[in-house]
Amino acid sequence: MKYCSECGALLQLRLLAGDGRERSVCPSCDAVRYENPKVLVSTVVYHGDSLLLCRRAEKPSIGKWNLPSGFLEQSETLEMAAARETIEETGVRVSSEDLQLYTVTSLSKLSEVYICFRAAVESDRCIAGPESLEARFFLESDLPWTDLAFPEMYGFLRLFFRELQKGDFGIHLSRVDDLGRFRRKYQLASAV
């Protein structure tokens, strides 16, 4: 971030009183211009024992399989974003009410937060949208495990199938920071 997004002036790095890090300040607007971490949402949609994946038509990882996912936009709730990405990429409609909180993850290096929901659907009909080459439901045994878009999906999807099989979904809090990788499962009192 080099220029003020409101007036186009060159930003200056300044250490402000009572603040621990340098900030980008616009000398013309006299305002601090913050950079916000990004929020990514994804949805684990399942029909019986099968999980919905879509094959990416865009960079990165073109041609690889992914969960329906994307960035949270302005004026959206997390659930609206998850439902939007799901229908855009796979043609499957889930409503905000269908979506159950599943994982909350932060990656400090990428300045990204991931919120994943899960939703059971009654039909396995799906159709690839413009950002996908293909959309399909997979049994665990048929899933393209060696063709996933991002390596960290492997462990996560195995975990999902374990929980699906047991009917024992938790809520997972995880993070990757300088201290390494951390995951905590909150066991729910009853199946949701």
Add this chain to the structure above:
Amino acid sequence: MKYCSECGALLQLRLLAGDGRERSVCPSCDAVRYENPKVLVSTVVYHGDSLLLCRRAEKPSIGKWNLPSGFLEQSETLEMAAARETIEETGVRVSSEDLQLYTVTSLSKLSEVYICFRAAVESDRCIAGPESLEARFFLESDLPWTDLAFPEMYGFLRLFFRELQKGDFGIHLSRVDDLGRFRRKYQLASAV
């Protein structure tokens, strides 16, 4: 957002192929400049039956009581941000390990996502930081209920005390969008 943050050129609104909304595109960099929703973190820190609040030294709601809270910064996990705001505003040290996921909330109108953690601490020592006029632990009966920084805190803090009393913390998912206000409690299998 009117100017490109990387080159300072005037942005143009364009409808891109396969995209449902107009985007700010830089004609010079040929890149889309997205605006990201903001992530706010807060911490419910309690000692026995008492809750930690701090009195705001800054706008908005100067002089009113709030939970330790603030925006997630670049290169932070949610837990790092919650711990940083807590020590900055109240002098109370909580580690990432102490922090339990408590609420996940989105407000579509403000383009904001709130993540709240809770943490039990063994001492009620605290000291106001530069962004606070005062920091204190309050019993529910002593809490400055009519002097809270934001009206929506009222119901949330009453809920917290109810759960604290019962030793029955859940994880709460909530949102406010065009359809109104929605809240779901995930009951945990065991006290955390």
